[in-house]
Amino acid sequence: MNPTYTSRPLPRADSVRPFTVGAYGFVLLGVGHLALSAVSALTKTPRQRETDTAMREPAFTLLGLERTVLDLFNGFSIAMALFIIASGLLLLTAIHHSPALVQHRTAFGRVALTVSLAALAISVPLLPPPPIVILTITSCAFALSLRRAAPAA
Structure with missing residues (x-):
């Protein structure tokens, strides 16, 4: 073994990309609801x-x-669709301006995951498949983002 070799930690996987998927999922859910x-x-x-x-x-x-x-x-129905679109756009805007919000495990990422999971829990017994599928994807995306994020400083 080479004596000058030092082990370096592998770079942490990107946490912004899955969070972005979750935020776009919120936008898609709201726009899809209005279109439907x-x-x-x-x-x-x-x-x-x-x-x-x-x-x-x-x-x-x-x-x-x-x-x-x-x-x-x-x-x-219409007001909630507009609010979910606005939520997704606000999440996208926030991480565009400050990716550190999701690069570290902060309340910002936890709130997005909690809201997504709560909406999924409501959707499963009460709504048709499209919101259930989209909210499952958004919940998984936000959870993956938190898993990939560095521990809070």
């Missing part, structure tokens, strides 16, 4: 029109504003 909602609104089956009619009937007043169940359903 638009297509669904334009191509309603007779059964869906019947359901919409039933959801328009129960009206109630909430803080002085009268709303139907359909109003709330559509409003929550």
